[in-house]
Amino acid sequence: xxxxxxxxxxxxxxxxxxxxxxxxxxxxxxxxxWVTLIVTALGSGPDCSGDPRAMRYSExxxxxxxxxxxMLTQTLRSLELDGLVSRTATPTVPVTVTYELxxxxxxxxxxxRGLKSWAETHMDEVLANRDLAVGHSA
Amino acid sequence: xxxxxxxxxxxxxxxxxxxxxxxxxxxxxxxxxWVTLIVTALGSGPDCSGDPRAMRYSExxxxxxxxxxxMLTQTLRSLELDGLVSRTATPTVPVTVTYELxxxxxxxxxxxRGLKSWAETHMDEVLANRDLAVGHSA
DNA sequence: CAGTATCCAGCTAGATACTG
DNA sequence: CAGTATCTAGCTGGATACTG
Numbered sequence: 001x002x003x004x005x006x007x008x009x010x011x012x013x014x015x016x017x018x019x020x021x022x023x024x025x026x027x028x029x030x031x032x033x034w035v036t037l038i039v040t041a042l043g044s045g046p047d048c049s050g051d052p053r054a055m056r057y058s059e060x061x062x063x064x065x066x067x068x069x070x071m072l073t074q075t076l077r078s079l080e081l082d083g084l085v086s087r088t089a090t091p092t093v094p095v096t097v098t099y100e101l102x103x104x105x106x107x108x109x110x111x112x113r114g115l116k117s118w119a120e121t122h123m124d125e126v127l128a129n130r131d132l133a134v135g136h137s138a
Numbered sequence: 139x140x141x142x143x144x145x146x147x148x149x150x151x152x153x154x155x156x157x158x159x160x161x162x163x164x165x166x167x168x169x170x171x172w173v174t175l176i177v178t179a180l181g182s183g184p185d186c187s188g189d190p191r192a193m194r195y196s197e198x199x200x201x202x203x204x205x206x207x208x209m210l211t212q213t214l215r216s217l218e219l220d221g222l223v224s225r226t227a228t229p230t231v232p233v234t235v236t237y238e239l240x241x242x243x244x245x246x247x248x249x250x251r252g253l254k255s256w257a258e259t260h261m262d263e264v265l266a267n268r269d270l271a272v273g274h275s276a
Numbered sequence: 277c278a279g280t281a282t283c284c285a286g287c288t289a290g291a292t293a294c295t296g
Numbered sequence: 297c298a299g300t301a302t303c304t305a306g307c308t309g310g311a312t313a314c315t316g
Contacts, residue, residue: 007203014203023250024171025265026257031169033162033309057278065145065152068310073279083267094277095316104263111256112161118249119164125242127163129221171289195298206290211299232297233296 029082034075036112037064042085042101043109052109054088054100084108167220172213174250175202180223180239181247190247192226192238222246 018024030036041063044050055063061072076099079085084105090096101109156162168174179201182188193201199210214237217223222243228234239247 011204018171018204022257022261023174023254025261026253027169027171027174029264031165033156033165036161036165061278066149066156066310068312069279070281070311071309081268081271082264084264089278092277097278104260104267107256107260111253114252115164115249116161118245119160122242122245123160123163126167126220126222129242130219133219199298204290206292207299208291208301209289227298230297235298 030108030112030115032075034064034067034071035079036115037067038072038075038079038099039084039101039105039109039112040116042099042105043112052101052106054098057097057099060099079105168246168250168253170213172202172205172209173217174253175205176210176213176217176237177222177239177243177247177250178254180237180243181250190239190244192236195235195237198237217243 038060041060042055043052057072057076060076061067061069064072076085076087080087080099082104083102085099086102088098088100090098176198179198180193181190195210195214198214199205199207202210214223214225218225218237220242221240223237224240226236226238228236
């Protein structure tokens with residue numbers, strides 16, 4: 001029992017450490033599919049080329065074709081909460097709302113572009129290994 | 139109906155695009171909590187300092203205190219499949235198995251260290267924004 | 277236009293117990 | 297030591313329908 005308790009305790013400590021670890025928090029953030037897509041969209045449309053620009057809610061919804069209003073709002077809110085995007089509501093007749101990357105968001109965009117670049121140079125190799133193994137069983 | 143069909147179609151196309159997109163695949167990979175932890179562990183123990191080294195199964199299990207054998211094996215297998223780690227079984231009396239980063243794995247390690255570095259410089263700012271908003275309601 | 281509210285289904289991490 | 301097998305519970309994404 002004591003040995004089991006020790007294990008349980010070190011596990012709890014480790015989990016506590018992970019809960020605080022900045023890297024894990026970052027991973028939690030960007031592992032959300034829509035986070036990266038929204039950031040890159042605001043960073044210049046879906047193809048990641050061009051300059052950052054503000055976009056309206058419906059514009060984002062159209063660009064990220066598969067997103068439900070729920071996820072779009074939820075993700076935008078969390079990004080706003082984290083100071084990564086800023087929301088601007090203009091009181092026109094139907095209200096106009098735009099979202100834009102903050103400086104912090106732009107910094108994250110650079111990081112994501114780094115990921116993208118690694119992915120483009122190395123993921124084919126990863127997939128090649130995977131397919132190789134699959135072909136094995138054929 | 140036709141408008142709805144159009145929307146459904148573009149959504150399907152977008153999802154298909156995402157399924158193929160190298161960046162999304164990379165994100166899928168590293169968003170797995172244990173993937174990054176194992177890679178950094180093999181990259182030098184849990185604190186990410188020091189040099190990459192091979193580790194035994196039980197050594198990994200001890201380092202990643204909270205991991206179940208199931209997840210550890212599952213993650214190691216997938217990393218092996220993707221050519222990110224190599225598995226070596228030495229036929230000693232109880233068999234000895236070690237895992238080590240491949241070149242591709244080492245490359246991924248560099249990327250993860252980049253993430254870690256961004257996290258350490260910027261996540262406190264993100265969290266500060268978040269806490270600010272929380273404090274609001276207090 | 278820019279959301280909000282609700283409900284449901286699928287995946288998957290984790291616990292646990294057993295094995296060559 | 298180095299795993300494999302099974303079961304379950306919880307979270308989360310998606311669909312849908314409605315609103316200021």
